[in-house]
Amino acid sequence: MTTRTPAAAAALALSLLLSSCSLPDGPTGGDPTSAPTPGASEGQRQPLPFVRQGRMSIEGGNDVTFELTVTGLEHDGEYLMLEVTHNYLEDLPGSVTGRNPPVRLVDPVSGEVLRFLRDPRSGDEPYGTHFVPGDPAMPTHEGLPTTLRRYFPAPTQDADFLTLTGAGTGLIPGIPVTRVDAFTPAPEPNAHAYIDPETFTQEPELPDEIWYPDNPPPPGLDTADRRHTMESLVDGPTASTTRAGDQETIALHADEMFASGASEPTAEAAETIRASAQTLRANVGPRVEEITIVGHTDGTGSDADNRTLSQERAEAARALLEEELDGAFTLTTQGRGSAEPLAAEGGPDDEQARARNRRVEFTYQVAPDAAEPADAQGLASARRHVAEPAHFFDELEPVTTLIHDDVDLHVYPMVRDGAYVFQMVGFQNSTLSPLEADLDVDESAVPGSPAQYAEGTLGGFRVQEPGTGLVRYVIRIRTGPDEYEDFADRINELATGEQYLALAVFPAPAPDVTEMTLYAGAFGQVDVPVR
Structure with a gap:
């Protein structure tokens, strides 16, 4: 039988991935130079499942490759149920660090942000898949896909497609919402037959698929505090x-x-x-x-x-x-x-x-x-530009790489998604030792700009349209009365050689804008195409 230590480390990894979420690390999914998914440019949408690979940050400077598969997003009239499968492709050498961006489902048209529902009866753990009630730890198994469910409030406005961020794989847009009378029942759980819930020791032979108990939310929950709004700032000359x-x-x-x-x-x-x-x-x-x-x-x-x-x-x-x-x-x-x-x-x-x-x-x-x-x-600054939700796509090759203090910043094309553009960048440590990225934005900040839009790790990033002088700042998410968080990922310690993906979100420009200038803090500026 396996020992508790590696199982517990793996358990914590899986739990944090869909609890506080994981910071992306490395190119996500397939050949990084591959073209967009066929059909995306033809007006046809790719059906589920959506598969991406990412990197999970582990304590001690280690990282592991994992694969995320989105298998379903159901709407029963009151809640959303997101079903994903995780497959760790490498051994987990330690616990996941807890400094990771949260999981969010985004309606890119209305600008509503949804966070998963929590059960106060179980220590405020998320509703959905669990191993032991009230315990955030869950076993996972290298090379054996594990299915997880998480529940979210339904969007206020009717939405056919939602975007998933913060799951360790950058941006996953265009997830179709399936209307159902009742959520598809989860298979009968079999995890306790193979894994001891007290010691986490596992049988030497596991089945081809492991299912854990599911804890769906009861009807009638007050979900207002799990629905948030985006706040945008577009700044023009007048x-x-x-x-x-x-x-x-x-x-x-x-x-x-x-x-x-x-x-x-x-x-x-x-x-x-x-x-x-x-x-x-x-x-x-x-x-x-x-x-x-x-x-x-x-x-x-x-x-x-x-x-x-x-x-x-x-x-x-x-x-x-x-x-x-x-x-x-x-x-x-x-x-x-x-x-x-x-x-x-x-x-x-x-x-x-x-x-x-x-x-x-x-x-x-x-x-x-x-x-x-x-x-x-x-007024040009007050025009709201709304496109259709973006299609799911395979990652593209970075358009350029900027360098500052031993850190390479790989800049990917911006993705137009509804009323927003998502800018993905990859931080990569080029030294032989872990280091903290210097993201000081003082030199690149617009003099006199509002502090709430110009501070934070990627909060100092901004984009500017050519010709108009309009500056678009990172979106802020209003999480409560006078409480906000940047819709931009934080970057912590960079392990040597690995790439850490991060997102920054901005209000979208006019449809005919196909390129904008990204001001990337201490890394400088670069013109980036908008796909």
């Missing part, structure tokens, strides 16, 4: 647009609207307001009557003067907007002075930070299907 769920805020740069210290709009303001009005007609949701206009100042001057000036600027913007909208909406104004800065003042980019904070904002509820025509005269 205005920036932030969108989170059904709330959108357009921020007009006050320096383009008002002379210093003045509340009278400049000549350029009329053109900007006309563009804003056209955007509002296209983006504001049905039956929404009110748009809030908020004025802001920088931190110079007294609080009282700043509140007065910000209110006067909001009123001036309302007067211009009313002329364009012809009474279509109720416009309310507020002046908040310097109380809500976007960028931190007083640093080396103080001038740019203060300019960022001097702004007038329009906030409103946006229509779910808001889509301004590409040839419209509205």
Whole structure:
């Protein structure tokens, strides 16, 4: 019989992969120079199963190759059930490190992010496949595929295809959702007949397939805390647009609207307001009557003067907007002075930070299907571009490799998926010893950019469209009231010679944009094609 130690290490590996998830490590699936899956370019979608290979980071600087097969994604009207098969292709020499990105199912059209459901009765372990109730450890077996199930809340909006991220294999888009009256029953579990649940010792001969007990969620769970929304920021020369769920805020740069210290709009303001009005007609949701206009100042001057000036600027913007909208909406104004800065003042980019904070904002509820025509005269930063969900594909060859401090950054083509683009990169240690990647973004950050979009491991990455000057920042996921996480993977210690894949997600550009410039922090910049 096998000993508990390797079985326990393997158990922890399998558990963490679909609990906190695993960091990708190495090219994922097949020949890295292979072409996209046949049919993806022909409009036909490849049916399940979807198979990818990845690398799992193990303590002590070791890594193992594993294969992930997505076999099903069912929707019973209340929940989703994701079924995958794991096959470890190498011996597991230790436990998985716990510093890995979480598993997410993403609706790339609506921007909703789904996390798996947890059972508070079992120590907050995920609903689904388990070995011992309430215990995160599960056996796994090198060379013997093991099937796992995990349950998620159903998406709020009807979705035919979802994208899986964080499973150690980069990006798996285009997973078809199958509607069922009831989930397909799992086969009768046989794991306890071959593996002792107390000692984890295994019989020397195992069957061709091992099935573990399944713990599906009961009906009627409150799943609101397992559904999250994406927040995006698109920054343009005269205005920036932030969108989170059904709330959108357009921020007009006050320096383009008002002379210093003045509340009278400049000549350029009329053109900007006309563009804003056209955007509002296209983006504001049905039956929404009110748009809030908020004025802001920088931190110079007294609080009282700043509140007065910000209110006067909001009123001036309302007067211009009313002329364009012809009474279509109720416009309310507020002046908040310097109380809500976007960028931190007083640093080396103080001038740019203060300019960022001097702004007038329009906030409103946006229509779910808001889509301004590409040839419209509205604000370019407020156009939301939605394509169909991406097809499943085999990985492509990196388009280039950037080098910084003994770390190679392999840059893959961006993938357009619904309303977003997914940028995959691979970090590779070129030395003979493990090291931490230097991802300092200070030198590459846009002066005065909002800190919440310019910090974090890959949060400092951004993309820029050619010709328009529009800058798209890494998506943030709103996980709770005033709680966010970057939709960008963190990179920890790099084992020698291995490649660690990471994703960063951005709002999508216009359909005719086939290339964007990636600013990759300390690694520099490179033009990347959009597939």
